[in-house]
Structure formats: structure tokens, C-alpha cells
Amino acid sequence: MAYENHQNGDFKPYLIKSSDRGKTWTNISGNLPERGGVYAIAEDHADSKLLFAGTEFGLYFTKIGGEKWIKLNIGLPTIMVRDLAIHKGMDDLVIGTFGRSIYVLDDYSPLRNATNELLTKDSHIFPIKPALSYIPQNRGGDLGSSHFTASNPPVGAQITFNLKDALSTKRAERQRRERAAIARGENPPYPTPEELRAEAEEEAPAIIVSIADSTGKVIRHLDAPPTRGVHRITWDLRAQGPALAPAAPAAGAGGGGRGGRGGAGGGGGAAAVAPPVEEEGGGRGFGGGPLVVPGKYTVTLAKRVEGVVTPFAGSQSVEVTSEAYSTQQDRVTMAEFQEKLSKIQKALTATTATATDAGTRLSAIRRAIDSTPSLSPKVREECVKLEKQLAEINLALNGDRVWRSHNEGVPASISDHVNAAASPTRGTTGRPTKTALEQYQIASDELAAEIPKLRKLVETDIRGLEKHLDSAGAPYTPGRLPDWKK
Numbered sequence: 283m284a285y286e287n288h289q290n291g292d293f294k295p296y297l298i299k300s301s302d303r304g305k306t307w308t309n310i311s312g313n314l315p316e317r318g319g320v321y322a323i324a325e326d327h328a329d330s331k332l333l334f335a336g337t338e339f340g341l342y343f344t345k346i347g348g349e350k351w352i353k354l355n356i357g358l359p360t361i362m363v364r365d366l367a368i369h370k371g372m373d374d375l376v377i378g379t380f381g382r383s384i385y386v387l388d389d390y391s392p393l394r395n396a397t398n399e400l401l402t403k404d405s406h407i408f409p410i411k412p413a414l415s416y417i418p419q420n421r422g423g424d425l426g427s428s429h430f431t432a433s434n435p436p437v438g439a440q441i442t443f444n445l446k447d448a449l450s451t452k453r454a455e456r457q458r459r460e461r462a463a464i465a466r467g468e469n470p471p472y473p474t475p476e477e478l479r480a481e482a483e484e485e486a487p488a489i490i491v492s493i494a495d496s497t498g499k500v501i502r503h504l505d506a507p508p509t510r511g512v513h514r515i516t517w518d519l520r521a522q523g524p525a526l527a528p529a530a531p532a533a534g535a536g537g538g539g540r541g542g543r544g545g546a547g548g549g550g551g552a553a554a555v556a557p558p559v560e561e562e563g564g565g566r567g568f569g570g571g572p573l574v575v576p577g578k579y580t581v582t583l584a585k586r587v588e589g590v591v592t593p594f595a596g597s598q599s600v601e602v603t604s605e606a607y608s609t610q611q612d613r614v615t616m617a618e619f620q621e622k623l624s625k626i627q628k629a630l631t632a633t634t635a636t637a638t639d640a641g642t643r644l645s646a647i648r649r650a651i652d653s654t655p656s657l658s659p660k661v662r663e664e665c666v667k668l669e670k671q672l673a674e675i676n677l678a679l680n681g682d683r684v685w686r687s688h689n690e691g692v693p694a695s696i697s698d699h700v701n702a703a704a705s706p707t708r709g710t711t712g713r714p715t716k717t718a719l720e721q722y723q724i725a726s727d728e729l730a731a732e733i734p735k736l737r738k739l740v741e742t743d744i745r746g747l748e749k750h751l752d753s754a755g756a757p758y759t760p761g762r763l764p765d766w767k768k
Contacts, residue, residue, distance in 0.1 A: 284335065286319030293317045297335060299348065310348025315339055324366035324375070329394045334375060336363030341377060345396050358385055388435050392442040396512065405583050406444045407598035413439035415519045415573055416605045417709060438518040439600045441491060441581055449487035449508035449585055452480055487587045493517055494580045501574065508585070517581075519602055520570035524627040572620035573711065575613050576604040608711040616707065619714040619722075623704050626726060630679070630700055633733055637676055639760075640740050644669050646759040647747050654756040661750050668743050671735070678732050696732070699725035 285296050295314040298307040314320065314337060322336035331347045334354075341363050342351040358377070365378035375387040392408035400406045418437050425431075450458075456477065460470035473481075486508075493502040501521045507513050578601050583594040604613060644665060651662045681695035694702070703721035707714055748762050758764075 284320040284323045286321060288319055293319055293338075295320045295335075295337060297323065297348065310344075312344065312348050312351050314342060314351050321362065321364050322366040322378075324368055326390075326394065327368060327370050328391075332394055334366055336366050336377070338362050341366075343393060345393065346398075354387070358382075389440060392512070396444070401444055402446060403444075403596075404446050405594040405596065407581055407583060407596060408442040408444075410439055410441060410581065410598055410600040412601040412603050413517075413519055414605065415576055415602050415711070417573075417711065436516040436518070438516045439602070440514055440516050441598075441600075442512065442514045443491075443506070443583060444512045445489065445508075445510050448510040449489070449587060451487060452477070452484050456481070485586075485589055487585065489513075490584045490586055490591065491515060491517070492582045492584065494582070495574070496578055498580075501579075502570075506583075517600075518570050519574055521572055521574055523571035524624045524631070571624055572617060572707070573613075574602060575617045576602045576610065578602075604711070612712050615713045616711065619718070620707055622722065623700075623707065626700060626722065626729065627704070629729060629733075630696060630725075633729065633736060634679055634697075636740060637672060637679060637736055640672055640736070640744060641669070641676075643744055643759060643761050644672065647744070647751065650751055650756040650759050654751070654754050657750060657754050657756065661747065664743075665747055668739060668747070671739060671743075675732055675736050675739075678728060696725050696728045699728070 283298055283300075286292075287294070287296065294316060295311040295318055297309070297311040297314065297320045299310045300307050310333075311320070314335065318338035320335050320337050324334040326332035326334075329345075331345060333344050333348060335342045335344075335351065339360055339362075340358055341354045343354055344351045358379070359382055361382045362380040363377055364380050367376040367378075368374070369376065373389050373391040375390050377385040377387065379385065389411065391411075395408055416437070418434075456473060463470040489506040489508050491504040491506050492500050493504070494500045502517065503522065504515055504517060506515050578599055580597050580599055582597045584591050585594065586592075604610070608616075648662065648665045648669070651657050651665060678696060680697050682692045686692050699721045703718045703725060706718045744761075748759070750756075751759065751762065752765070
């Protein structure tokens with residue numbers, strides 16, 4: 283039972299328990315904040331020792347019947363929690379706050395396994411419920427400001443894990459030592475140039491969540507918060523996408539590592555539960571690719587500190603299930619086709635980027651030729667010739683942009699064929715259509731014809747022009763490294 287006495291100037295937490303129908307009562311407030319009243323309590327329907335307490339300053343839970351409470355940082359503001367309710371069918375905790383709306387902690391069942399033994403390990407992945415693989419419907423539209431809706435839980439497998447210790451940066455460690463020295467009444471030494479440089483160049487530490495299929499092949503990497511405590515991220519049941527991963531930030535830019543919206547653990551050994559993080563992409567969580575084939579997958583954790591990846595012990599399996607509208611063979615066939623699409627998308631991206639870089643180099647080479655009177659006019663003519671060849675390659679890759687700008691129809695380019703092959707696969711879990719297969723084959727054949735042309739232009743023809751520039755002492759152009767001798 284929870285009660286409070288703030289109207290009489292008493293702000294202590296009062297939380298008591300009776301196991302003999304009220305004859306005797308035991309205080310179970312434990313280490314709850316001394317100046318924060320308790321307004322609500324909820325008991326897990328499966329484990330009577332798992333309790334939740336709504337206090338003046340947030341939500342707490344205990345796994346040992348109230349001897350020790352741990353704050354749940356689940357995205358809640360520091361606000362009074364006035365009411366708690368448990369949805370038994372989904373193991374969800376509904377949290378009513380004072381003036382700051384209602385929150386839902388989806389599937390708190392991992393907390394049933396949050397024993398002291400598990401929380402003292404370097405890391406631990408809690409059991410993962412089976413995840414249904416499907417394509418959610420986006421109804422769109424606007425029903426007006428008076429129609430209230432809230433976001434649904436993210437689609438995918440919820441991965442809940444605990445980290446015993448946070449991953450700290452060199453800068454954070456130095457600042458910790460400085461604070462300790464000041465607390466002792468000492469003057470901390472000023473960091474050396476080498477220390478400051480090492481801090482600025484350090485890659486931010488990260489927790490890497492890896493997903494492997496039944497053969498042991500890792501198909502996806504996700505980033506997770508590197509802070510201590512219990513965290514949760516959501517794998518969207520997709521493989522790694524074809525996009526390039528974003529650049530990792532340097533640790534020196536801030537005091538801690540990067541991560542999602544995960545919260546840090548509270549003081550005094552308190553763990554934290556991060557709010558669900560909806561992954562929207564691949565490459566460390568960004569740019570997710572196609573849906574994986576239903577089956578069993580394995581989740582593991584690793585830490586990356588100063589660029590070195592060290593796996594944590596232990597793993598957890600997750601079963602991906604499918605809706606009944608497509609067969610397992612349908613999903614396998616679609617996954618194989620989407621893997622081919624991913625490869626051609628990567629190849630097309632690389633080819634287009636190389637062509638763009640070649641155009642930049644040729645433009646600079648022509649200007650360098652104009653700035654070097656000693657070069658023969660034939661060198662400039664050769665440069666213009668290569669620029670025209672490159673324009674033809676770009677025409678095949680991306681179509682006639684000039685003619686298109688006049689609102690005229692143009693023949694389909696390789697990029698158009700790839701998009702036409704990929705578009706029908708985005709809204710279905712069935713087999714790829716005949717049109718998609720045909721468009722892929724056209725794009726594959728045409729791309730195979732253009733890449734050798736571009737490779738010869740870049741690796742042979744442009745380098746030949748650059749040799750003329752070097753011998754004539756022409757100004758610098760991108761891609762030319764001078765042969766300097768002392």
C-alpha cells in the first residue's frame with residue numbers, strides 16, 4: 283500500500299506491505315528518494331516480487347520485494363507519477379503522470395529476469411519474444427487536431443540488454459580525474475597537447491548489436507547507447523541496406539559516446555531502461571534493407587573502444603515469424619531477388635559517383651591546360667573528347683537531363699530500370715513480379731556495358747592526360763600527387 287503525508291509537511295516515501303491480511307505491516311520503501319512521496323504501486327501478475335512505484339520524481343521498480351529500488355529512465359520527464367496499470371496480455375505498464383500525459387512501457391517482462399547476478403555481469407541480453415514480419419499500412423490523411431492518436435510501437439524485435447558499466451571516452455575520464463582532484467582540494471594538471479589531440483581524434487565508443495542468420499552470417503549491425511543500465515532497441519527485421527553508413531562522430535566533440543535515445547542509469551547502482559528506439563536505417567542502424575526471411579536469428583553484443591571491437595559473452599535467439607498471406611518460398615524468392623537488387627544498387631551508386639568524380643577531374647584538367655601555354659592544343663582536344671565520352675556514359679546511367687528539363691519524354695536510363703525493378707518489391711512480401719525481373723535484367727545488361735567504358739576512361743585516358751600535365755608543370759588538379767624529391 284502507498285500513501286503520502288505532504289499536507290502535513292512530511293515528504294517521506296511511505297510504502298508498506300502486509301502478508302497476513304493487514305495484521306502486521308512491513309516498510310518496503312527501501313532506498314526511494316527521502317523527500318519524494320509515493321502515489322501509486324503496481325505488482326507484476328507473474329512475479330509478486332517485481333513491483334513498480336510511482337513517486338514524486340519518477341518511476342521506480344524492485345525485483346526483490348522492495349529492499350532496493352531502481353529508477354526507470356524510460357523517456358519520462360522528472361514528473362510526479364500518480365497512477366499505474368498493467369496490461370496483463372501484453373506485459374505493458376501504463377503510467378499516468380501529473381500534467382504530462384500517459385506513457386506506456388511496452389513489454390516489461392525482461393525485468394522479471396533482472397536479478398542481481400545478471401545485472402553484475404558485463405552485459406546480458408534478455409529473452410526476446412518472437413517478432414512478426416509484415417509491412418505496416420500507412421493510412422495517411424488528416425483527421426483534424428481534435429482527433430488524438432499516438433504512435434504505435436515500432437515494428438520488429440525488441441532487444442533488451444543490460445550494460446554493467448558505461449563506455450567512457452578519454453575526455454570524460456580526464457574530466458573525472460580533474461573533478462576528483464578538485465574534491466581533494468588539489469589543482470588538476472593542465473592536459474598536454476598530446477592528450478588533447480588524442481581526445482579530439484578518438485572515435486566515440488559504441489555498443490554494436492549484431493544479428494546473424496542460421497548459418498552464422500551477420501546480416502545487420504545496429505548501434506545502441508553506450509551508457510550503463512538496461513537498454514532497449516528495436517530491430518526492424520531487415521538486413522543491412524545498400525547505403526553507405528554515416529561517418530562516426532569523434533569522441534572529442536562531446537563528453538560521451540553516441541547512441542540513440544537511451545537513458546543512463548541512475549546513481550547509486552541504479553539501472554536504466556532506455557525507451558524503444560525505432561531503427562530507420564542500416565549501416566550502424568541506418569538505411570535498413572529488405573525484410574529478412576522468417577526463421578531463427580542470433581543476437582550478440584560487442585563494444586567498440588578506440589576502434590577495437592571486443593565481443594561480449596553470451597547471445598540470445600529470436601524467431602522471426604510471417605503473416606499467412608505469403609508462403610516461406612515466396613519470402614525466400616523475394617529475399618534472393620532483393621539481394622540482387624541491393625548489389626546492383628551498390629554498383630550503380632559506385633559507378634555514378636565515379637563518373638561524377640571523373641567529370642570534376644576532367645573539368646580541372648581542362649582549366650589546367652588553359653593555364654599552361656607550353657602544352658599542345660591536341661592535349662586540350664583530347665580532354666574535350668574524353669568529356670564527351672563521359673557525357674555519353676552519364677546519359678546511359680541517368681538519362682537526358684537537358685531534354686527532360688523541357689518536359690519532354692526521354693528513353694529510360696539504367697537508373698530508371700533499377701527503380702522500376704525495386705519499386706514493386708517495397709509494398710509486398712510475395713514473389714517479385716515479371717516486370718520487376720525484366721527491368722532488373724535490362725539494367726544489369728546495360729550497366730555491364732558501361733562500366734568497362736568508364737574504367738578505361740578513369741584508369742587509362744585521364745591518367746594519360748595527367749602525365750602531360752606533370753611533365754609540363756601544370757597547376758594542381760584533383761587526384762594528382764606530385765613526385766617531390768628533396
